[in-house]
Amino acid sequence: MARKSFPLSKVYGLLEPGPVVMVTTARDGHPNIMTMSWHTMIEFVPPLVGCVISDNSHTFGMLMATNECVINIPSVEIAEKVVGCGNTSGASINKFEKFCLTPKPAAVVGAPLIEECFANLECRLIDTSMVSRYCLFVVEIIKAWIDPAVINPQTIHHLGRGNFMVAGEKIKLRSRMK
């Protein structure tokens, strides 16, 4: 797949609709994947994202140790893999191998891109002041990639306990909102 650099100023449009994402980290040559629904844009430029990552997760320690991650956005085609990554812990398995996902080197960070995702956002951890109270990390997106062949990705959106809404039709309204 020919991945294309994507403007940082447009990244908010990928995350603000609330897709389930897959957070990748890597440490000492071991990559990991975490499925995440609790995230929000915090700033347009530079794009800042707030991510809630449980301190029970393997990713928590990886992120704290390396200060880097990638937010990968999957579409419905790989929904089973997304849920598989949510049901398991990287403490005991290599999720890339287990779920036949392909790690690709990122441009800036040590964590891998997931080849099967249509967008990949390389992030640097910039603020841990809300971690002890809320497990809330603030990351800055420093490099973004999209697959230009995917025009209308059907993202998935968690409704709780394995129920997901799949992105439906698009509508356009006259808006002054960014």
Add this chain to the structure above:
Amino acid sequence: MARKSFPLSKVYGLLEPGPVVMVTTARDGHPNIMTMSWHTMIEFVPPLVGCVISDNSHTFGMLMATNECVINIPSVEIAEKVVGCGNTSGASINKFEKFCLTPKPAAVVGAPLIEECFANLECRLIDTSMVSRYCLFVVEIIKAWIDPAVINPQTIHHLGRGNFMVAGEKIKLRSRMK
């Protein structure tokens, strides 16, 4: 409409798919509405939500002064009104009147419910420590309502500049995730 109390422990399933929401506040008898896409669940129980509310907005001052708001979740039927509320400021107009929306008294807070929304979440502001840096408010949902007649609400999800994705089909996957 017969509104029904909704368990606080299930609220995360309403917000984590990332719908556009409408935040209502009220002060000195004046109600206001703000359209918002930047929010995330932070805790299941009690349900905590992180909300990014610009300090340029009228709602910012209303929320800081009253420590209360309601998060109302609209569906596509009122998308034009949602965008209308996003395009205007409560500093100069009464948005309930302008967009023919109906304020209903909440049970616990002074801010009104929007009758035309299928879910209404009464909130108390509990943490302003991230407001100066990120305009990020942490609110606790203390009472939740849904319209039991709405089974499969078509929420709207902002993609930027007036483009919205409308909630599509639902799928169920075997998941251990909450």
